[in-house]
Every structure is written in structure tokens, then in C-alpha cells.
Amino acid sequence: MQIMTPDIGVDKATVAEILVKVGDTIAIDESIVLLESDKASVEVPSTSAGVVKSILVTLGDEVTEGAALVELEAEDGSATETQKADASEKTSQNTPTILPDEDIQSELTTQSSSASAQPSISTLVDVKLPDIGVEKALVGEILVKAGDTIDLDQSIVVVESDKATVEVPSTVAGIVESVEIQEGDTVKEGVVLLKVKSTTVSAAETPVKTEQPETTQQPVTTESETEQESAAVQSGVIEVTVPDLGVDKAAVAEILVKVGDSVEADQSIIVVESDKATVEVPSSTAGVITAIHVEMGQNVSQGAALVTIEGQVKKATPAKNTAQATPATPVKAPNASVQSTAAPQAQNVSVSSNVDKLTKEQSAANAKVYAGPAVRKLARELGVVLADVKASGPHERLMKQDLVTYVKTRLTAPQAAPVAQATAEVPGLPKLPDFSAFGGVEEKAMTRLQQVSVPQLSLNNFIPQVTQFDAADITELEAWRGELKGNFKKEGISLTILAFIAKALAHLLKEEPYFAGHLADDQKSVLLRNEIHMGIAVATPDGLTVPVLRNPDQKSVKQIAIELGELSKKARDKKLSPKDLQGANFTITSLGSIGGTAFTPLVNWPQVAILGISPATMQPVWNGQSFDPRLMLPLSLSYDHRVINGADAARFTNKLTKILADIRTLLL
Incomplete structure (x- = not known):
């Protein structure tokens, strides 16, 4: 046909x-x-x-x-x-x-x-990964499972590249027959994500419907049915709360709506950020915002109320079907009439779907751009302001390739926007003077990792930090490590001194839980954690990143050595997931063999302590009768003085030096 x-x-x-x-x-x-x-x-x-x-x-x-x-x-x-x-x-x-x-x-x-x-006809449809502007991406999260009923344009998979995260919508409505990928898989355009059993209207019905002489009344009937069904949907007041973000708390970074705004289901309403990740919180229903319960910068946790919405509990899908059916209706008019009818239609589509990632001002700017519906739909899904994209088509029409090129550039190039945001969060610093009279300057962009670290590092301005220095005699420990590392190397395991330190610290933190705790928001109590999750600072070409070693107190030195190697490799290869960076309550940072005698590491809020390790050196140590050559490891413990007293810090490092001097004490 x-x-x-x-x-x-x-x-x-x-x-x-x-x-x-x-x-x-x-x-x-x-x-x-x-x-x-x-x-x-x-x-x-x-x-x-x-x-x-x-x-x-x-x-x-x-x-x-x-x-x-x-x-x-x-x-x-x-x-x-x-x-x-x-x-x-x-x-x-x-x-x-x-x-x-x-x-x-x-x-x-x-x-x-x-x-x-x-x-009806039931067909099995392959839902494939569309062109997202990069050659390949990592499956970060699968949002559906076999047996789920999904709608058209419902987000099904979250994929991420080195620089951005994108939700992939379904191209068909139906029941998920099977999920063809797993979290952590590397995928590219055309890879099958899901198999969906889709039920479509049988072609046998089509002749009966098209032969009826009442086709001119069909749009009126559809609109009437839509109004009746929308009216039949129950209305009410719904409170949108913070979902499980994978972290204890996060700060409100941006409020995307205001009182009186109309929102759709799944439209982003609040942006919250933790130490290492930013998440958009969607609305669970459609309706009108009647109250906003949070402010910029406020810390929120799972279950905290964000906004109150008065409106429909269920989305009225017939309205969407009517909008999709509109282009099929023949319109006989001269060119001027086509312009007057098609332009508002494109604008209406943009407003109905675009607000999920764009502000009203950005939506208005998009409506003025000359672009087709397919390009507008892709722009809405990716949260792109069409006015920012350079058009290459005839009559300055924005083509799909223009949008793909723009997104690819944004995904692969360092972004300057976070620099301005980060700079604004540093209080008390004036603007730089003009250096043109002194030879001028050459501007070089910081890496993305450095840019996002600026706000986190600036929090140290509010922490009364003290550093306790000590040195551990690791002569016997290093000799034992030398005996073990040959066999470990045959198994492909790198046995470093850091594995022993992590094990010793995990044991000590069980005895001294305050060093792995957090100062409560009211600053009247300390929150003691039930588990030990240790951040391990890793140097990468882009900057310092801190993946998390889970429950080292429950693992052997060999298991810790294996996981440290895996985390370091993932950090250097830029394959760390957001979960790999979350939940630490103590941090170790090491200079390895780079050099230096001591340094003052910065406490990584909301933690209250961090241990710095400098290169070990042979030093003469008095034994009461003579000097012996001993391998001494410098330790630098920085701590939040609001939670930890100086005497407690000194006792902590002293205990640590004794454990490292004779690792057998862990068995007692």
C-alpha cells in the first residue's frame, strides 16, 4: 500500500x-x-x-x-x-x-x-537507542522492567557520557516484553534497549471508520470526549516530596517553578545537588503549583516536602492524541493561512512538552525559531534552547543535524557556565584587577572536574579546621608487604601500603566513631554512622576525584587491595558512576612517592576528618642506647574542631601509629 x-x-x-x-x-x-x-x-x-x-x-x-x-x-x-x-x-x-x-x-x-x-493487532517492537550526539554512552540506570506498562515518550533508560546524562524516551506505548541491556553496558545508536509488546488498531477497522460520512464531525467528537474524560479525572491536592536520591541529604540548587505555574506530570520542578552530582526532581502529577516549601540552598532529605500541586491526579492522555491527530486533518488555505495556523500549532506543542526542562523564557524563545516538529521534539527531550543553535537550512530553518552538532559540542567541550556559578558562591573575594598594563593574561579553562570542585572546596571557609601531625614506624610492615607483593603480583593484584592503612583505619574508626560522624544541622548533636565507607582520593589528568571504598572493616587486606585497584582504574578511565562517589564518612589522601614531608589536607564536608599520607623516609630513631634506621611514615590528620577535640585527635593518630607499627594488633 x-x-x-x-x-x-x-x-x-x-x-x-x-x-x-x-x-x-x-x-x-x-x-x-x-x-x-x-x-x-x-x-x-x-x-x-x-x-x-x-x-x-x-x-x-x-x-x-x-x-x-x-x-x-x-x-x-x-x-x-x-x-x-x-x-x-x-x-x-x-x-x-x-x-x-x-x-x-x-x-x-x-x-x-x-x-x-x-x-487490534499485537506486535513486538524493538525500542532502540536514538542518536544522542556521541558515538557511545554508558547505561547508568534502567527505569523499567519486564511486565511494566509504558507510555509513548516515557523515559526508559538513563545513559551517560563523560560529560552529560540523558534520559532516553520510549518510541512506542505498550508492555515491556524484555530488557535487552544491563546497567554498565556501553551502547551506541541503534542498539536495542527493550522489546515492547504494542497493541495497535487493526486495519480491519479502518475501512469501516473511513467509510462513515460523519468525518467532518469527528474532530468535534474527539474534543468533546477529551473534555468529558478530563473532567472525569479526579482532582485533588498533592504534595511532591524528595525521592530517594542515593544520598543522606542534598542542597536545593535551583527552583524551576513558581506559585501559579501549571506543570505536567514528570516535569522537572526542583534541582538538588549533593557533593558530586546534580539531580532534577520531577513532578508526580499535573496541575497548578499552590505552594513551594523549600528555598535556594536549603538542605533536604528523602520525604521532605518540595511543592504542593492542585490538579489532576491522572494525566489526560486523549489531549495528546488529539494533538497528534491534528496534522492528519486536511487544511485548505492559502500560504498566509498556513502560516497563521501552523505557527500557533507548533507553539502549542512546544509549550505542552517543553516546560519539563526549559523555563518559560526559554520556551518563548524556542517558539520564535523556525524549526520543524521533529526537531522541536528532540530539543524538548534534550533540554536544548533552539535560539542557541545555529541554523543551516533554507530560510534559516533549524535542521536536525544542527541540533545534533550543538549537543555533541556541549557533551565533549568544557562548559564555561559552571565557572561563573562557582565563582559567585565564593564570598568576600573582589573582582580581579586589570593586568593589561603588566603584560596581559592568557585564559585557560579549568577542567570540568576542577570547576565542580570549587563550590565544595569553598565550604572549608566555614569549617574551623586543625591538623594533627604524627609519624608511624612501618619498618616491619613494609618488610612484610615486600614478602607478600610477589605472590600478589602473580595474581594481578597491586599490594600497596594504602591497603594496610585503610584496614587499620577501618578498625580504629569502629573504636572512635566520632571521626566518622557528621555535625548535625542544628549543631547541637553528632550523627554517628552505622557503617564505614572510606573515600580514597585519586589523582587523574582532569583533577582529584574521590571514589568510595565500601565497608573496609569487613574485608581482608587482599580484598581491599583488589578494590583499590579497580576504583583507581575506573577513576582514570572516567567510568565512575554517581554511586561510586557517594556516602563516604572518612577520607584518605596520599601523596604516594611524589615528595614532601607533610601537608594539610582539607576536610571534605560533611565529613569531619581526613587523613593525609606523605612519602615514607628512612630516619634515625633513638632506641635508648643508639640510633636505628627506621622507615617512618608521616601522617597528617585534619579535623573539624567543632566535633573533635585536639586531645582526641592526638590519641587517634597515636593509636594509628601503634597499629601500623605492629599490624598483628588487629588480631587481638
Whole structure:
């Protein structure tokens, strides 16, 4: 069956984009081709369901009403019922046949029973990864599971590159048959993510509906049904709370809505950030914001109230269906009329879906840009302001490739915006003077990791920090390590002194829980953690990052050595997930063999202590009668003086030196 160009209100239009390819399975009313005239763009929907057998037009072709666009065939290879009906209709038009009244009634009864016998077709559709602007990405989170019922455009998978995270929407509605990928997989464009069982309207119903002479009343009926169903949806007051973010608390970084705003379900309303990650919190319902319960900079935890919304408990999906069906309705008008009707339509679509990631000002700017519906949809999904993208199409039309190029640039290039934000958060510093009279300057961008670290490091301005210095005799420990590391190396394990230090610290933190605690927000109590999660500072080409070693107190030195090697490799390869960076309550930072005698590490809030390790050196140590050469390891313990007293810190480092001097004490 061939899908023809409908009456789009102009004499001719240009094929601006082909939205399907040979082999695709498409449903009724699914857009297949984007046509544009001098003033407007229209997506042409398919009038039948099936598999694309061939595409009969190419980009840039000029088409008129009735021109063939694509050819479809049923998934089993047979002609569709719609095709048979069309052929039957053409035959009846060319060769009129007069039937007796009884025969007409019998024919209508047969068609009616055939239509009721096959109301729908269930197809298995592969949902694939679209072009997200990078060659490959990592599966960070899978948002659905087998058996889930999903909607069109519902987020199903979160993928992340080195610089950004993108939610991938479903291209079909139905029931998830199977999930074809796993968290941590590396995927690229075209990889199958899910198999979805989708139920589409049977082609057998199409002739019955299209032959009814009441087609001019159908849009009115649809709108009426939509209003009735929307009115039937129960309304109420809903309180949107903080979901489980994977961290104990996070700060409100941005409030995306205000009282009186209308929001859609799943629209982002609040941005919260922890030490290492930023998360957008979506609305769980559609409605009007009646109250906002948080302020900028406020710390929130799971279950805390964010906003109150008064409106629909359930999203009225028929309205979306009506909007999708609009382009299929023939519009006969001159060019000026097409402009006046198509432009508001594009604007309405932008406003209804765009607000989930863009502000009202950005949405208004998008509405002024000359771009087709497919490009606008992709921009809404990626949160891109179209006004920021340079157009390359005719009449300054924004093409899909322009958007892809822009997103790819944003994903791979360092962003300057966080620098301004980070600088604004540093209090008390004036602007730099003008250096032009002293030879000028050359500006070099900081790495992304350095930029996001600035606000975190600035928190040390509010911590009364003290550093306790000590030295541990690790002569015997290093000799033992030398005996063990040969066998470890054969197993591919690097046994460093850090593994022993982590084990000794984990043991000591069980005895001294305050060093692994947190100062409460009211500064009247200390929160003592039930588990030990140790941050290990790792130097990378982009800067310092701190992955977390989980429960070292429950692991052997060998297990710790293996995990330290894995974490270091993931950090250098930029493959750390947000969970790898969360939840630490004590940190170790080591200069290794780089050099130096001692340093003052900065407490990593909300922690209250951090241990710095400098290179070990051979030193003469008095034994009461003579000097012995001993391998001494410098230790630097920085701590928050509001929680830890100086005497406690001195006792802590002293205990640590004794454990490292004779690691056998861990067995006692």
C-alpha cells in the first residue's frame, strides 16, 4: 500500500525530513515524512499500520497532493485490509454495482462482524537507542522492567557520557516484553534497549471508520470526549516530596517553578545537588503549583516536602492524541493561512512538552525559531534552547543535524557556565584587577572536574579546621608487604601500603566513631554512622576525584587491595558512576612517592576528618642506647574542631601509629 501526500493547504511542498526507514514497523497516525513550504512545516502521518517496504521520495523532493511517499506491507507480507478496502472502493467507483436492499444489509453485517472479530493487532517492537550526539554512552540506570506498562515518550533508560546524562524516551506505548541491556553496558545508536509488546488498531477497522460520512464531525467528537474524560479525572491536592536520591541529604540548587505555574506530570520542578552530582526532581502529577516549601540552598532529605500541586491526579492522555491527530486533518488555505495556523500549532506543542526542562523564557524563545516538529521534539527531550543553535537550512530553518552538532559540542567541550556559578558562591573575594598594563593574561579553562570542585572546596571557609601531625614506624610492615607483593603480583593484584592503612583505619574508626560522624544541622548533636565507607582520593589528568571504598572493616587486606585497584582504574578511565562517589564518612589522601614531608589536607564536608599520607623516609630513631634506621611514615590528620577535640585527635593518630607499627594488633 502506498501512503500519499494529503492536502496540506499549499500547491507544493519540499521533503525536509524522512522520519522512517525501510524495515521500520509503523502504526496508524505515526509521522513518516516532514514537509515544508516557505512558511510552515507539517508532519505527514501514516494512514495505515505495517512495515515500510520502500521510500518513494528523497530529501529535497517537491511533492504535491496525491504524490506517493512510502510503500507499506503487512508484517506477514500480505496486503493490508486497508489496501484491500481501497482497491474495492476504487473498483466500486469505476464499475457501479446496484445491490438489492437485503444484499446491502448482508454486506454491512459481514463487514461489521469481521471488524469486531479482529479489534487490534499485537506486535513486538524493538525500542532502540536514538542518536544522542556521541558515538557511545554508558547505561547508568534502567527505569523499567519486564511486565511494566509504558507510555509513548516515557523515559526508559538513563545513559551517560563523560560529560552529560540523558534520559532516553520510549518510541512506542505498550508492555515491556524484555530488557535487552544491563546497567554498565556501553551502547551506541541503534542498539536495542527493550522489546515492547504494542497493541495497535487493526486495519480491519479502518475501512469501516473511513467509510462513515460523519468525518467532518469527528474532530468535534474527539474534543468533546477529551473534555468529558478530563473532567472525569479526579482532582485533588498533592504534595511532591524528595525521592530517594542515593544520598543522606542534598542542597536545593535551583527552583524551576513558581506559585501559579501549571506543570505536567514528570516535569522537572526542583534541582538538588549533593557533593558530586546534580539531580532534577520531577513532578508526580499535573496541575497548578499552590505552594513551594523549600528555598535556594536549603538542605533536604528523602520525604521532605518540595511543592504542593492542585490538579489532576491522572494525566489526560486523549489531549495528546488529539494533538497528534491534528496534522492528519486536511487544511485548505492559502500560504498566509498556513502560516497563521501552523505557527500557533507548533507553539502549542512546544509549550505542552517543553516546560519539563526549559523555563518559560526559554520556551518563548524556542517558539520564535523556525524549526520543524521533529526537531522541536528532540530539543524538548534534550533540554536544548533552539535560539542557541545555529541554523543551516533554507530560510534559516533549524535542521536536525544542527541540533545534533550543538549537543555533541556541549557533551565533549568544557562548559564555561559552571565557572561563573562557582565563582559567585565564593564570598568576600573582589573582582580581579586589570593586568593589561603588566603584560596581559592568557585564559585557560579549568577542567570540568576542577570547576565542580570549587563550590565544595569553598565550604572549608566555614569549617574551623586543625591538623594533627604524627609519624608511624612501618619498618616491619613494609618488610612484610615486600614478602607478600610477589605472590600478589602473580595474581594481578597491586599490594600497596594504602591497603594496610585503610584496614587499620577501618578498625580504629569502629573504636572512635566520632571521626566518622557528621555535625548535625542544628549543631547541637553528632550523627554517628552505622557503617564505614572510606573515600580514597585519586589523582587523574582532569583533577582529584574521590571514589568510595565500601565497608573496609569487613574485608581482608587482599580484598581491599583488589578494590583499590579497580576504583583507581575506573577513576582514570572516567567510568565512575554517581554511586561510586557517594556516602563516604572518612577520607584518605596520599601523596604516594611524589615528595614532601607533610601537608594539610582539607576536610571534605560533611565529613569531619581526613587523613593525609606523605612519602615514607628512612630516619634515625633513638632506641635508648643508639640510633636505628627506621622507615617512618608521616601522617597528617585534619579535623573539624567543632566535633573533635585536639586531645582526641592526638590519641587517634597515636593509636594509628601503634597499629601500623605492629599490624598483628588487629588480631587481638
